[in-house]
Each structure stands twice: as C-alpha cells, then as structure tokens.
Amino acid sequence: MQLEFLGTGSGQPSKFRNVTSIALRLLDERNAVWLFDVGEATQHQILKTTIRPRKVEKIFISHLHGDHIFGLPGFLSSRSFQGADKNEPLTIYGPKGIKDFVQTALRVSETRLSYPINYVALQEGIIFDDPTFQVIAAPMRHRIETWGFRVVEKDHPGELLVDKLRAENIPSGPIYGRLKAGKTVTLADGRTINGLDFIGETQKGRVVTLILDTRPNDNIALLAHHADVLVHESTYGASDEESKMARAHAHSTSINAANVAKKAQVGKLVLTHLSARYVGPLVKNLIQDVRKVFPNTYVARDLDVIEIPFKKEIHESK
Amino acid sequence: MQLEFLGTGSGQPSKFRNVTSIALRLLDERNAVWLFDVGEATQHQILKTTIRPRKVEKIFISHLHGDHIFGLPGFLSSRSFQGADKNEPLTIYGPKGIKDFVQTALRVSETRLSYPINYVALQEGIIFDDPTFQVIAAPMRHRIETWGFRVVEKDHPGELLVDKLRAENIPSGPIYGRLKAGKTVTLADGRTINGLDFIGETQKGRVVTLILDTRPNDNIALLAHHADVLVHESTYGASDEESKMARAHAHSTSINAANVAKKAQVGKLVLTHLSARYVGPLVKNLIQDVRKVFPNTYVARDLDVIEIPFKKEIHESK
Numbered sequence: 231m232q233l234e235f236l237g238t239g240s241g242q243p244s245k246f247r248n249v250t251s252i253a254l255r256l257l258d259e260r261n262a263v264w265l266f267d268v269g270e271a272t273q274h275q276i277l278k279t280t281i282r283p284r285k286v287e288k289i290f291i292s293h294l295h296g297d298h299i300f301g302l303p304g305f306l307s308s309r310s311f312q313g314a315d316k317n318e319p320l321t322i323y324g325p326k327g328i329k330d331f332v333q334t335a336l337r338v339s340e341t342r343l344s345y346p347i348n349y350v351a352l353q354e355g356i357i358f359d360d361p362t363f364q365v366i367a368a369p370m371r372h373r374i375e376t377w378g379f380r381v382v383e384k385d386h387p388g389e390l391l392v393d394k395l396r397a398e399n400i401p402s403g404p405i406y407g408r409l410k411a412g413k414t415v416t417l418a419d420g421r422t423i424n425g426l427d428f429i430g431e432t433q434k435g436r437v438v439t440l441i442l443d444t445r446p447n448d449n450i451a452l453l454a455h456h457a458d459v460l461v462h463e464s465t466y467g468a469s470d471e472e473s474k475m476a477r478a479h480a481h482s483t484s485i486n487a488a489n490v491a492k493k494a495q496v497g498k499l500v501l502t503h504l505s506a507r508y509v510g511p512l513v514k515n516l517i518q519d520v521r522k523v524f525p526n527t528y529v530a531r532d533l534d535v536i537e538i539p540f541k542k543e544i545h546e547s548k
Numbered sequence: 549m550q551l552e553f554l555g556t557g558s559g560q561p562s563k564f565r566n567v568t569s570i571a572l573r574l575l576d577e578r579n580a581v582w583l584f585d586v587g588e589a590t591q592h593q594i595l596k597t598t599i600r601p602r603k604v605e606k607i608f609i610s611h612l613h614g615d616h617i618f619g620l621p622g623f624l625s626s627r628s629f630q631g632a633d634k635n636e637p638l639t640i641y642g643p644k645g646i647k648d649f650v651q652t653a654l655r656v657s658e659t660r661l662s663y664p665i666n667y668v669a670l671q672e673g674i675i676f677d678d679p680t681f682q683v684i685a686a687p688m689r690h691r692i693e694t695w696g697f698r699v700v701e702k703d704h705p706g707e708l709l710v711d712k713l714r715a716e717n718i719p720s721g722p723i724y725g726r727l728k729a730g731k732t733v734t735l736a737d738g739r740t741i742n743g744l745d746f747i748g749e750t751q752k753g754r755v756v757t758l759i760l761d762t763r764p765n766d767n768i769a770l771l772a773h774h775a776d777v778l779v780h781e782s783t784y785g786a787s788d789e790e791s792k793m794a795r796a797h798a799h800s801t802s803i804n805a806a807n808v809a810k811k812a813q814v815g816k817l818v819l820t821h822l823s824a825r826y827v828g829p830l831v832k833n834l835i836q837d838v839r840k841v842f843p844n845t846y847v848a849r850d851l852d853v854i855e856i857p858f859k860k861e862i863h864e865s866k
C-alpha cells in the first residue's frame with residue numbers, strides 16, 4: 231500500500247509539478263490501483279511509473295475544477311487502447327457533472343471504450359465497502375462542490391500460530407480450521423484447546439485520508455481521525471498575506487493542514503497541491519515552519535512514492 | 549515564420565512523442581502564434597518553448613479524435629490564468645462539435661475565461677483572409693469529419709530602392725512615397741522618373757500545408773500545390789502489412805505522403821503523427837525509404853523548430 235504522487239501542483243502545470251493526481255497503490259492488497267483526481271497529463275506521468283492503466287479500478291474525483299479532471303478523457307481512452315477488456319470495468323466516484331464531462335468528451339471524439347464505466351455520484355457517508363476496504367466521503371468547503379475521502383483498510387484477522395500448535399504437539403488436520411475460527415476443541419488425548427490462544431494479533435488495517443482543495447472545515451478532522459497518512463492541500467504558505475489569499479480563494483495554508491493533522495492525531499502529514507513557486511529553499515522553509523506545528527510532515531514532489539506501513543505499536547503490543 | 553512541433557506521436561502519448569499539436573510561429577509576421585490541433589499536454593509542451601499562450605491567436609482543429617483535442621480545455625484555462633485579457637480573443641476553427649466539447653469542459657469546471665472565444669465551423673474554401681494571410685480548408689478522408697489546411701502568406705510588395713535613388717541624385721521628400729506607389733514623377737531638374745524602376749522584387753509569400761489524419765485523397769495535392777512545406781501524417785510505414793493497416797484505419801503511410809509531396813511539387817515534406825515505435829534506427833530506415841520517392845523529407849521530433857525560408861529562386865531572379 232503506497233501513495234504515488236502523479237501531480238503535486240496547483241492550478242496549472244509547471245516544470246516541476248504537474249496538476250493534481252494521486253495514485254493509491256493497492257497491488258498487494260487487491261491487485262489494483264485507485265486514482266484520486268486526474269489532472270491533465272496524468273497519463274503522461276503514469277508513463278514514468280510502473281502503474282498499468284488497466285489495473286486502475288476506481289477513480290475518485292474531489293471536485294470538477296479543470297486542474298483535477300482534464301486528464302480524465304485521455305486516461306480513459308488510453309486505458310482502452312492498452313487493452314483493458316470488458317471484464318475490467320472502472321468506477322468513477324465524483325460530483326454529478328463528471329459524467330457529463332466524460333460522456334461529452336467520448337461522444338464528440340467518437341471514442342468507444344473497450345470496458346464499461348460505472349458512475350457514482352458522491353454523497354456523504356460510506357461510498358464504497360467490501361471485505362477489504364471501505365471509503366467514506368464528506369463535503370469540503372471550496373468554490374465548487376468538493377469532497378474529502380477517508381480510505382479504511384479492514385483489519386487483517388490474526389494468523390493461526392502453527393509453530394506454537396506444533397510445539398504443544400497438537401496434530402495438524404481439520405481441527406486447525408476450527409482453532410483458526412477461534413473455537414474450543416477437545417483432542418483425542420483429552421486436552422481441551424481454546425483456538426483464541428493460538429491466533430496471532432489482529433493486524434489493524436491502515437487509514438489514508440485525502441483532502442484536496444478546501445478551506446479549513448470541521449469535516450477534515452473527522453475524516454482524518456487517527457489516519458496513518460493525511461494527504462492535505464497546501465496551496466498557500468504561512469505568511470499573513472498568503473493566509474488572506476487562502477481565505478479569498480477557498481484554499482488552505484500549510485499551517486491549516488498542520489493544525490488539523492495535530493488535532494486529528496494522524497501518523498504522517500503529506501502536503502500537496504503546492505504553488506509552482508515552491509521549489510528549492512522555499513520548500514525547505516515551508517517544511518521548517520510546518521514541523522513546528524506537526525513534526526511528521528512531508529512535502530510531496532511529483533513521482534514520490536510514500537509507503538504506508540502497518541502501525542508499529544500494533545506489531546509490538548503482543 | 550517557423551513550425552514548432554509540440555507533439556509528433558499518434559493515438560496516445562509515449563515517452564518521446566506527445567500527441568498532436570503543431571505551432572505555426574508568426575511572430576515576425578503578425579506577432580502571433582497559431583496552433584494546429586491541441587492534444588493532451590500541449591500546454592505542458594509549450595512550457596518547454598518560448599511560446600506565450602496569450603500570443604496564440606488562432607487554433608485550427610483538424611478533427612475531433614481525442615489525441616487532437618483533449619489538451620484544449622487545459623490550454624484555454626491556462627491562457628486565461630496567464631493573463632490574456634478581453635482584448636485578446638481567440639478563434640477556434642474546427643468541426644462543429646469542438647464548441648460542444650470546450651463549452652462542456654468550461655461549464656462543468658466552472659471556468660470563466662478572461663477573454664472571448666470565437667468558434668468557426670469549418671467549411672470548404674477560404675476560412676480566413678486578411679491583408680497578410682489566407683487559410684484554405686478542404687475535407688480529408690478519415691473515420692470522422694477531418695480537414696486539411698493551406699496557409700498562404702500574402703506577397704510582400706517590393707521595397708523602395710533608396711540607395712539607387714540616392715545614386716541617381718534624386719532628392720528625398722514626398723516624391724519617394726509616389727515612387728514607392730509605382731507612379732511616374734517629374735523632378736525639378738526636368739527628369740522624368742518611373743517609380744517601378746526603383747522598387748525591389750516582390751517577395752513571394754510562403755505557403756505551408758498541414759495534413760493531419762487522413763487516407764490518401766485528391767484534396768491533399770490541391771492544398772499542397774507548390775507549398776514551401778507540407779506537413780503530412782505518417783501513422784504507418786512502408787511495408788505491405790503497414791499499408792494494409794493504414795487502409796484499415798483510414799490513415800496514410802510515409803510513402804503515401806512522399807507520393808503526394810512529389811505530385812504537388814512541394815519544397816519540403818515533414819512527416820509527423822508517427823507511431824511510438826519510430827525511434828532510433830527505425831526512423832533512419834523510414835527516412836531512407838521515403839527519400840527514394842521524395843528526397844527533401846524530414847521526420848519531425850517533439851520540440852523541433854523548422855524555419856520556413858522565403859523562396860531562394862525569387863530572391864535570385866532579379
């Protein structure tokens with residue numbers, strides 16, 4: 231489970247930062263990749279990665295500003311061209327207008343995709359749920375309908391501790407299945423064994439929260455509560471003047487992001503959606519300022535890959 | 549007057565060739581740039597050039613396939629963001645659907661441009677004409693409505709030969725204006741002077757023809773007749789198998805392009821819209837084969853700039 235930042239800039243592309251797209255790599259977890267926003271030239275950025283478009287199973291669109299969606303028609307076309315077949319559907323979650331945009335682009339260009347698209351109009355609450363993942367959306371406050379996302383990996387049940395069973399001379403066989411299910415079993419030699427004593431620690435699932443364009447609002451901390459990683463927009467810096475700009479344009483500052491990371495007690499904060507002028511020393515200054523509020527902060531660059539590890543405390547709590 | 553190739557690939561972007569866009573740089577001639585097709589990430593390519601988006605005055609769209617238009621909404625937005633003002637309108641010439649595509653993208657993304665766009669639906673014949681340039685469109689044969697373009701620079705009237713006038717002791721003053729207009733003038737010393745004897749050669753205007761996606765058809769030679777430069781698509785190579793593919797997909801081969809260049813007696817042939825596999829030795833082979841049919845052939849690479857010089861013969865014909 232990794233985040234791969236395909237574009238970390240705001241508004242328009244610059245030499246070092248493309249417009250927004252973030253890949254959540256779930257290859258080990260579900261042999262799939264999810265995209266959050268698809269700014270123009272996302273498919274060009276993907277060419278520089280190991281991501282295969284046909285593996286992209288879901289696309290989440292935070293809002294319909296051009297720098298978050300104009301790469302969608304091209305990406306969808308190339309996914310088709312590269313051989314995604316009719317059994318590899320794609321689901322697009324976004325504000326209602328996304329369907330209108332995509333369908334107009336495909337109709338006008340007479341593009342016939344090789345696979346079906348399902349459109350899901352975003353609503354507050356659980357927007358996706360299966361045995362391995364759940365995604366929750368909540369409204370943000372931007373100049374246009376905008377959504378934040380909380381991606382929750384379901385807990386991994388503990389493994390059966392086979393070595394421990396063997397050490398106690400408990401013979402393998404169908405009873406291992408019953409022990410793994412946590413049942414109590416009586417052995418041929420008369421011993422009574424409680425399965426729960428032979429199951430490892432439950433591995434807590436990971437949580438990633440993605441907050442793209444928005445001004446500060448109460449839903450952010452709710453979505454980010456105890457998240458392993460919070461990805462947060464940081465269109466403006468910490469100065470008074472930039473704070474004013476952020477308010478005027480319904481965006482956040484780096485300090486807004488740090489404050490909510492602290493409040494929500496997240497594991498790591500990753501800033502993205504930065505102005506093109508944040509290169510070199512300006513990034514260093516930005517990080518220094520933000521770390522005074524929330525030490526474990528990182529500023530994403532294009533093509534950065536950030537591993538999301540299982541919580542260490544959990545591993546060690548046995 | 550130069551052609552700058554912003555994207556020379558076909559279908560989808562690859563590492564070395566972006567999808568189609570060609571800039572005709574008319575900075576000396578009219579302080580403007582014209583674009584022919586705007587594939588995805590054209591604005592990203594422009595970042596690598598000296599072209600300023602607000603200088604782009606006209607956009608010509610050959611057809612509505614995605615690899616020729618998906619960069620348009622992003623380019624238009626950035627042109628606005630970069631400060632084009634309401635006195636810097638942009639005209640888009642293209643098949644009728646282009647307006648639907650652009651307007652849907654701008655509406656859904658709530659983009660309000662700082663400048664007006666005029667849409668001109670393409671028709672056969674002269675689509676633009678002013679004192680310095682004329683553009684002629686003719687239908688091509690592709691899988692969708694497609695147009696080829698002939699850009700004609702008007703002739704530059706000859707300069708007044710001031711050195712020659714001075715050598716003959718003809719005093720400067722208002723009579724220079726009458727001489728430049730080709731009139732006959734009587735001097736104070738009684739001499740009669742014919743202005744036509746003191747005007748340099750008319751500088752013949754240049755002609756550039758742009759043929760994007762199409763199968764071979766009779767209109768190509770008409771548009772390309774004696775053009776200084778013919779830009780022609782070359783989606784497929786010379787082999788029998790590729791020729792079949794070209795026919796099946798309504799495209800041209802490199803040899804089709806060379807044949808029409810020869811027939812139309814153009815000055816130079818520039819191939820573009822190449823498959824991603826044309827890199828390295830394959831390009832060399834392609835050029836060798838094509839030059840057997842039309843020697844002055846060139847294969848465009850992304851960001852190539854090709855100068856379009858005035859015809860030499862005209863300069864020397866005096």
Ligand SMILES: [Zn+2]
Nearest residue numbers: 293295372443
């Ligand atoms: Zn936005």
Ligand SMILES: [Zn+2]
Nearest residue numbers: 611613690761
């Ligand atoms: Zn085409």
